[in-house]
Amino acid sequence: MLTKLDCIGLVVCGCLIVCSGCATSSLKQAAPVLSDCHDFSRNPESINLEKLSDADQAMVKSVLGSLEPIIHERRQQQTLAWLTFEDLYALLDENQQIFLRAFAAIYPNQLKIDIPYQAIQEPPPDLVKIESRTLPAANGQLYVTQTQFLPKNVYFAYINMTKAMQQDIEKTLYVASGYRSPAYQLYLFLFYLKNHEYSILETRRFVAWPGFSEHGNPRRQAIDFVNEQGIDGQDNAAEFEALEEYRWLLEHAGQFGFELSYPKGGKMAFEPWHWRYRGQ
Numbered sequence: 001m002l003t004k005l006d007c008i009g010l011v012v013c014g015c016l017i018v019c020s021g022c023a024t025s026s027l028k029q030a031a032p033v034l035s036d037c038h039d040f041s042r043n044p045e046s047i048n049l050e051k052l053s054d055a056d057q058a059m060v061k062s063v064l065g066s067l068e069p070i071i072h073e074r075r076q077q078q079t080l081a082w083l084t085f086e087d088l089y090a091l092l093d094e095n096q097q098i099f100l101r102a103f104a105a106i107y108p109n110q111l112k113i114d115i116p117y118q119a120i121q122e123p124p125p126d127l128v129k130i131e132s133r134t135l136p137a138a139n140g141q142l143y144v145t146q147t148q149f150l151p152k153n154v155y156f157a158y159i160n161m162t163k164a165m166q167q168d169i170e171k172t173l174y175v176a177s178g179y180r181s182p183a184y185q186l187y188l189f190l191f192y193l194k195n196h197e198y199s200i201l202e203t204r205r206f207v208a209w210p211g212f213s214e215h216g217n218p219r220r221q222a223i224d225f226v227n228e229q230g231i232d233g234q235d236n237a238a239e240f241e242a243l244e245e246y247r248w249l250l251e252h253a254g255q256f257g258f259e260l261s262y263p264k265g266g267k268m269a270f271e272p273w274h275w276r277y278r279g280q
């Protein structure tokens, strides 16, 4: 069975981390995510952004290995949305912590991030749970969406929009990915480094740096959609772009407060499945 997490992973469109304590509203000032962000045992500038050193690649693997149990457990408990940075650090040994704290403290301006800073904040109190779904996908495979969460207002906007879509074209879209905590975004960034030859600069084109993800910003909450046949565009954006559901979104999503975040020709990779809520 194809599960979203094991194969393609959660959608990782655009994000970064700025600690609420030391990060100011200015991106240039924005720094670490961490509560003790002024206390580094390792200088973040010692991390090679073009390509991690062999030792740091080994460290990423080691950190991911240590974090895998909590990620798995939180998925099972459906509490990933509330994952904190402290939850992550608590599972790491000293060397792993030193690395991850330095990693998380890389300055966004070093990463040449050209999308707006979003937020590093606590999860919203009114998250609505969306149950996992198993969809019949191509090639006899099954596509499983994990349990997802959306802020209440965004959830109702999504429900109203998909009702209208159903009436118009007898199709609907499911939530492949909704709210993500900044700590989970950090985990995802580490996880996907291997897909981009351990280049942070390359990975950040595909995975938002914590704090820069619209998935972690309840005020501009993003949803990644998947259609009833398990087409989510993650491996092939053109496949989602070709959907009747996508054309319907282009025409009608605005009426429900949604807009396409990363259109073609933008600074981020084209993500036809990723729509943010801008409100009515």
Ligand SMILES: [Zn+2]
Residues within 6 Å of the ligand: 011, 012, 013, 014, 177, 215, 222, 223, 224, 274, 275
């Ligand atoms: Zn997304």
